[in-house]
Amino acid sequence: xxxxxxxxxxxxxxxxxxxxxxxxxxxxxxxxxxxxxxxxxxxxxxxxxxxxxxxxxxxxxxxxxxxxxxxxxxxxxxxxxxxxxxxxxxxxxxxxxxxxxxxxxxxxxxxxxxxxxxxxxxxxxxxxxxxxxxxxxxxxxxxxxxxxxxxxxxxxxxxxxxxxxxxxxxxxxxxxxxxxxxxxxxxxxxxxxxxxxxxxxxxxxxxxxxxxxxxxxxxxxx
Amino acid sequence: xxxxxxxxxxxxxxxxxxxxxxxxxxxxxxxxxxxxxxxxxxxxxxxxxxxxxxxxxxxxxxxxxxxxxxxxxxxxxxxxxxxxxxxxxxxxxxxxxxxxxxxxxxxxxxxxxxxxxxxxxxxxxxxxxxxxxxxxxxxxxxxxxxxxxxxxxxxxxxxxxxxxxxxxxxxxxxxxxxxxxxxxxxxxxxxxxxxxxxxxxxxxxxxxxxxxxxxxxxxxxxx
Numbered sequence: 303x304x305x306x307x308x309x310x311x312x313x314x315x316x317x318x319x320x321x322x323x324x325x326x327x328x329x330x331x332x333x334x335x336x337x338x339x340x341x342x343x344x345x346x347x348x349x350x351x352x353x354x355x356x357x358x359x360x361x362x363x364x365x366x367x368x369x370x371x372x373x374x375x376x377x378x379x380x381x382x383x384x385x386x387x388x389x390x391x392x393x394x395x396x397x398x399x400x401x402x403x404x405x406x407x408x409x410x411x412x413x414x415x416x417x418x419x420x421x422x423x424x425x426x427x428x429x430x431x432x433x434x435x436x437x438x439x440x441x442x443x444x445x446x447x448x449x450x451x452x453x454x455x456x457x458x459x460x461x462x463x464x465x466x467x468x469x470x471x472x473x474x475x476x477x478x479x480x481x482x483x484x485x486x487x488x489x490x491x492x493x494x495x496x497x498x499x500x501x502x503x504x505x506x507x508x509x510x511x512x513x514x515x516x517x518x519x520x521x522x523x524x
Numbered sequence: 525x526x527x528x529x530x531x532x533x534x535x536x537x538x539x540x541x542x543x544x545x546x547x548x549x550x551x552x553x554x555x556x557x558x559x560x561x562x563x564x565x566x567x568x569x570x571x572x573x574x575x576x577x578x579x580x581x582x583x584x585x586x587x588x589x590x591x592x593x594x595x596x597x598x599x600x601x602x603x604x605x606x607x608x609x610x611x612x613x614x615x616x617x618x619x620x621x622x623x624x625x626x627x628x629x630x631x632x633x634x635x636x637x638x639x640x641x642x643x644x645x646x647x648x649x650x651x652x653x654x655x656x657x658x659x660x661x662x663x664x665x666x667x668x669x670x671x672x673x674x675x676x677x678x679x680x681x682x683x684x685x686x687x688x689x690x691x692x693x694x695x696x697x698x699x700x701x702x703x704x705x706x707x708x709x710x711x712x713x714x715x716x717x718x719x720x721x722x723x724x725x726x727x728x729x730x731x732x733x734x735x736x737x738x739x740x741x742x743x744x745x746x747x
Contacts, residue, residue: 367743416701423694430677433687439680446740447677450733451694457701464717 307504314497321494324487332484338402343487345395347495348388349417355385355499356424356455363448366441375441376514378448379431380506382424384499389421404468412465416458423454437514530613534621538595539628549632556587556637564644576645577711578704583641584634585667585700591629592671593688595622596679605679608745615745616738619672623734626668634660647711655719656710662723663703666730670695673737676744695733702726 325343332339358381366374396414397407408414427447434440462469480488542549563579564571571579599605608618638660642648649656674691681687706722 419694419697423697426690426694429690430681430687433681433683435682436680442743443677443680446743447691450673450736450740453698453729453732454694457698 310497310501310504314494314501317490317494317497321491324490329483329487330481332481335403338399339484341395341399341402342484343491345392345399346488347491348391348395350492351495351499352385352388352392352420353455353459354496355381355388355503356420356452358503359385359424359448360452363445366445367449372437372441372514373511375445376507376510377503378445380503380510382428382431382448383506384502386421386424386428387502388495388499389417389424393417393421400468409468411468412461413458413467413469416454416461420454420458423451427451437517527614527617530617531621531624534608534613534618535624535628538622538625541598542625542629549629552587552591552629553633553636555590556583556633557640559583559586560637560641560644571645573645573647573711574708576641576647577649577707579645580638580641581663581700581703581707583637584630584664585696587633587637588630588667588671588696589689589692591633592626592668592675592692593678593685594675595626595672596675597684597688600679615742618745619676619738619741620734622672622675623665623668623737626672627665630664630668631661634664649707649710653710655723658723659703659706659710659726662726662730663699663706666699666703666726666733667696669730669733669737670699673733673740676737676741679744699726699729699733702729 321343325340329339329343331337359378362374362378362381365371366378393414396417400409400411400414401407404411427444430447431440431444434443461467560579560583563583567575596605599608609615611618638649651657671692674688674695677691678684678688702722702725705717706719706726709719709722
């Protein structure tokens with residue numbers, strides 16, 4: 303294992319432990335939401351990281367079309383899978399929040415709906431990529447799809463500004479609308495989850511690369 | 525002018541082929557009618573004008589899956605895609621010709637579908653209102669744009685019919701949401717966002733998708 307990777311894994315583990323400590327011990331209960339505030343720390347960071355993951359898919363798709371380097375396509379494919387994982391966590395933690403504060407886990411709120419659309423859009427992209435056998439064609443067409451799927455991210459992000467919504471707006475242009483301790487915990491949770499994303503991306507990329515080589519070897523042998 | 529002629533030539537070719545097989549257009553209309561009835565049964569016949577107007581776009585969206593999928597796939601079936609790729613016209617002109625054809629198909633179905641939906645779902649649209657025309661023309665063009673692109677993207681896939689909806693859905697959903705909102709405003713009156721802004725958003729979406737799709741198609745045809 304090289305030095306940079308080792309440092310990344312150690313940093314991820316340390317921030318992960320701090321994240322757990324700050325979420326469950328350091329952050330005090332909120333005045334009106336009480337203990338429910340802790341759901342927020344499991345919700346906002348995965349949501350932002352999912353947007354980041356799909357942004358990485360967009361950028362690596364553009365880079366693949368520009369440079370025709372298969373490594374960009376592997377990053378793109380890996381980032382879709384992790385983005386989907388974090389979108390699932392966002393949806394589940396959001397449902398937990400909605401059940402506790404709005405009385406029902408699913409309310410067809412614009413943010414809920416557009417996040418579900420986002421999940422479906424990238425799941426469609428994943429199935430689409432899996433349905434093409436030739437790695438080069440998969441990379442070309444998958445990159446094109448990776449670009450045109452991105453408006454779903456914009457739609458999900460802007461949904462709370464376009465429609466009437468129950469969803470609270472925590473991050474505003476004038477800063478965080480919460481107590482300092484909660485703001486600090488949220489900040490740490492974002493850093494920890496982003497580091498976790500980079501770590502999983504690195505592992506998935508390497509596994510996919512080995513898989514591609516294995517497939518190539520099998521094809522050559524047959 | 526030459527490009528416009530090329531676009532119209534591609535569209536004319538497809539429309540003429542379509543007229544040789546009019547049952548396909550009729551099948552699209554029947555599919556739209558079946559969807560309409562299925563929704564009406566699902567709602568137990570008790571459909572508010574607000575829901576009814578939204579359902580209309582959902583039906584148009586679903587009919588698009590039926591209508592737009594063969595736009596490019598038919599060229600693969602007949603083995604004419606190679607001929608189109610070497611024709612002395614730019615790839616984007618081929619793409620726009622296909623969009624024009626898709627638009628023609630869908631608008632023909634809508635001419636019959638909209639009045640029937642208005643009667644069965646119990647909502648009314650004023651046909652003297654220019655916004656109504658703008659909504660349906662821009663909306664249909666937008667769906668034809670993304671539908672044709674989705675058809676082009678399914679070219680390398682083995683199970684094309686299964687995968688087409690998976691490509692069409694993510695690309696068309698943002699337009700569908702805007703169109704549902706816009707039609708709701710036309711039926712129910714003022715909304716949180718003005719009709720002008722929504723119409724501009726649809727036009728912006730159409731422009732962006734057309735630009736993106738034409739570039740994508742250019743890539744697909746030249747590779």
